[in-house]
Amino acid sequence: xxxxxxxxxxxxxxxxxxxxxxxxxxxxxxxxxxxxxxxxxxxxxxxxxxxxxxxxxxxxxxxxxxxxxxxxxxxxxxxxxxxxxxxxxxxxxxxxxxxxxxxxxxxxxxxxxxxxxxxxxxxxxxxxxxxxxxxxxxxxxxxxxxxxxxxxxxxxxxxxxxxxxxxxxxxxxxxxxxxxxxxxxxxxxxxxxxxxxxxxxxxxxxxxxxxxxxxxxxxxxxxxxxxxxxxxxxxxxxxxxxxxxxxxxxxxxxxxxxxxxxxxxxxxxxxxxxxxxxxxxxxxxxxxxxxxxxxxxxxxxxxxxxxxxxxxxxxxxxxxxxxxxxxxxxxxxxxxxxxxxxxxxxxxxxxxxxxxxxxx
Amino acid sequence: xxxxxxxxxxxxxxxxxxxxxxxxxxxxxxxxxxxxxxxxxxxxxxxxxxxxxxxxxxxxxxxxxxxxxxxxxxxxxxxxxxxxxxxxxxxxxxxxxxxxxxxxxxxxxxxxxxxxxxxxxxxxxxxxxxxxxxxxxxxxxxxxxxxxxxxxxxxxxxxxxxxxxxxxxxxxxxxxxxxxxxxxxxxxxxxxxxxxxxxxxxxxxxxxxxxxxxxxxxxxxxxxxxxxxxxxxxxxxxxxxxxxxxxxxxxxxxxxxxxxxxxxxxxxxxxxxxxxxxxxxxxxxxxxxxxxxxxxxxxxxxxxxxxxxx
Numbered sequence: 001x002x003x004x005x006x007x008x009x010x011x012x013x014x015x016x017x018x019x020x021x022x023x024x025x026x027x028x029x030x031x032x033x034x035x036x037x038x039x040x041x042x043x044x045x046x047x048x049x050x051x052x053x054x055x056x057x058x059x060x061x062x063x064x065x066x067x068x069x070x071x072x073x074x075x076x077x078x079x080x081x082x083x084x085x086x087x088x089x090x091x092x093x094x095x096x097x098x099x100x101x102x103x104x105x106x107x108x109x110x111x112x113x114x115x116x117x118x119x120x121x122x123x124x125x126x127x128x129x130x131x132x133x134x135x136x137x138x139x140x141x142x143x144x145x146x147x148x149x150x151x152x153x154x155x156x157x158x159x160x161x162x163x164x165x166x167x168x169x170x171x172x173x174x175x176x177x178x179x180x181x182x183x184x185x186x187x188x189x190x191x192x193x194x195x196x197x198x199x200x201x202x203x204x205x206x207x208x209x210x211x212x213x214x215x216x217x218x219x220x221x222x223x224x225x226x227x228x229x230x231x232x233x234x235x236x237x238x239x240x241x242x243x244x245x246x247x248x249x250x251x252x253x254x255x256x257x258x259x260x261x262x263x264x265x266x267x268x269x270x271x272x273x274x275x276x277x278x279x280x281x282x283x284x285x286x287x288x289x290x291x292x293x294x295x296x297x298x299x300x301x302x303x304x305x306x307x308x309x310x311x312x313x314x315x316x317x318x319x320x321x322x323x324x325x326x327x328x329x330x331x332x333x334x335x336x337x338x339x340x341x342x343x344x345x346x347x348x349x350x351x352x353x354x355x356x357x358x359x360x
Numbered sequence: 361x362x363x364x365x366x367x368x369x370x371x372x373x374x375x376x377x378x379x380x381x382x383x384x385x386x387x388x389x390x391x392x393x394x395x396x397x398x399x400x401x402x403x404x405x406x407x408x409x410x411x412x413x414x415x416x417x418x419x420x421x422x423x424x425x426x427x428x429x430x431x432x433x434x435x436x437x438x439x440x441x442x443x444x445x446x447x448x449x450x451x452x453x454x455x456x457x458x459x460x461x462x463x464x465x466x467x468x469x470x471x472x473x474x475x476x477x478x479x480x481x482x483x484x485x486x487x488x489x490x491x492x493x494x495x496x497x498x499x500x501x502x503x504x505x506x507x508x509x510x511x512x513x514x515x516x517x518x519x520x521x522x523x524x525x526x527x528x529x530x531x532x533x534x535x536x537x538x539x540x541x542x543x544x545x546x547x548x549x550x551x552x553x554x555x556x557x558x559x560x561x562x563x564x565x566x567x568x569x570x571x572x573x574x575x576x577x578x579x580x581x582x583x584x585x586x587x588x589x590x591x592x593x594x595x596x597x598x599x600x601x602x603x604x605x606x607x608x609x610x611x612x613x614x615x616x617x618x619x620x621x622x623x624x625x626x627x628x629x630x631x632x633x634x635x636x637x638x639x640x641x642x643x644x645x646x647x648x649x650x651x652x653x654x655x656x657x658x659x660x661x662x663x664x665x666x667x668x669x670x
Contacts, residue, residue, distance in 0.1 A: 073568035085559030089581045099567035
């Protein structure tokens with residue numbers, strides 16, 4: 001087990017900078033998830049920790065030892081890839097023991113370690129099979145087994161669940177989390193799925209365009225997003241953003257509706273333009289507040305999701321981003337075309353600077 | 361190659377036949393193919409078998425002699441020697457192109473500058489006519505006037521007798537065969553290399569495999585099915601090789617490079633002993649079938665990417 005320290009790391013391909021100076025401290029035994037949209041540099045960062053990509057600037061240290069110029073095999077890490085990267089011509093047992101055999105580990109020790117890993121992951125009956133005879137979930141478990149057998153300082157996961165179907169993904173999520181609780185190995189995990197990040201991580205690193213937007217515990221990010229990107233990325237369905245301005249003791253939307261601020265008016269901000277952020281589940285039916293037309297009602301059984309179009313906006317493509325999402329726990333008889341009035345819970349609302357995106 | 365897979369096809373056709381009976385009205389469509397197969401493949405073979413049981417010299421009476429031709433073969437020193445030459449020539453003509461072709465494929469699989477152009481040049485020998493190649497090499501092999509001995513003299517070796525001496529003639533012929541057919545192996549293996557997944561290599565890097573270990577434990581086993589294809593094609597080609605041998609040495613000096621094919625040719629078309637020649641052809645055919653079966657069996661065992669891998 002080990003800590004990982006990433007200091008001002010940069011990566012460029014020719015003139016294009018993919019990662020623009022990133023610093024993360026990962027404690028011993030921590031489960032850290034790098035999350036962000038495609039192309040934000042999260043996988044590249046993971047591959048730099050692994051040693052599969054060269055580091056253009058800054059340092060990566062594992063257990064306080066800078067590993068920038070160390071080949072992957074000397075870093076004492078194990079990696080699980082999105083497409084499993086199993087050795088197709090080897091049995092499951094051979095796949096799992098390959099690293100140990102390369103190190104000339106004693107046969108008895110190899111058998112013991114493979115059996116232990118197979119026991120943890122329930123792979124016992126599959127040891128003599130070949131990867132192509134296994135289902136996606138089983139293959140992913142073998143890939144994890146291969147990592148466990150190594151008993152490394154750090155586990156690296158590169159979108160390990162992306163190739164699995166939705167149901168299996170939920171199951172494997174639990175298994176990975178359980179495995180981490182059992183082995184307590186420092187883990188860095190990359191995903192684009194914010195639900196995976198929220199459910200599994202001790203600490204989430206939100207990345208976007210090669211920079212870190214925010215680092216924090218899952219619920220911290222949810223409750224106190226540092227900027228509009230994090231606010232919009234974390235949480236599903238995404239947070240509603242309503243443009244307008246701060247005035248008096250409240251917020252005035254562009255079409256003149258008043259939204260409450262609950263007395264949390266930032267100083268010297270009268271008339272200042274701002275974006276009002278409210279999560280879909282923080283609206284309630286009200287007598288005053290925003291008047292909006294119901295566009296779509298999507299019942300899921302446990303909750304109902306509604307897409308609303310504020311009155312005064314047109315149905316065109318341009319106004320699509322003005323639409324609001326409302327999630328309510330109870331069922332509703334609302335029909336498309338009806339007009340409802342909803343008000344946000346001021347204590348749970350957020351205000352952002354429309355130019356910088358930063359939280360006010 | 362059609363011989364090799366015919367059993368699979370027959371099995372496949374039989375299982376279809378059980379479930380879907382062919383109606384009589386479909387049969388006319390099969391007739392043209394049937395006529396061609398019977399006329400070109402089945403009839404010549406049956407006729408060869410029949411001829412091999414006859415004493416049949418051109419211009420003389422034909423006489424049924426049963427297995428006598430085969431008994432004669434077993435004690436024919438020239439035939440047994442030809443068999444030895446054939447096996448040595450085939451083994452070397454498979455192994456040398458296989459090793460060199462694999463090495464070339466590995467080289468062409470890297471990011472070489474001007475890779476396409478070099479690959480094109482490399483493949484050219486394969487496209488040339490064997491007789492033309494044979495004539496060029498005959499000139500190069502010439503002990504006094506040939507370019508090979510000239511080149512060797514520059515580094516102080518030689519002169520060698522090449523195809524003019526019994527001890528070097530087979531090696532020299534293998535050199536020509538290797539020169540012409542290494543590109544084929546290269547193309548087959550290159551295709552195999554291109555089809556390999558890249559992720560296991562990254563994972564092996566993390567697992568601690570050196571470049572040599574990655575080749576030994578990943579690349580080699582994974583391209584084994586392709587190597588086996590190359591071995592099968594090369595074995596059959598080398599076994600029945602005729603044009604290059606006939607053009608360069610006609611089996612000489614003496615009979616030092618006479619293969620079964622060349623011996624068969626002189627028995628049948630120089631001595632006009634058709635019956636005995638047919639017996640040689642039958643033995644040769646059985647030899648090729650046996651070798652093909654062995655190779656096919658090995659190939660199926662080497663295929664990690666198909667079947668259920670028992």
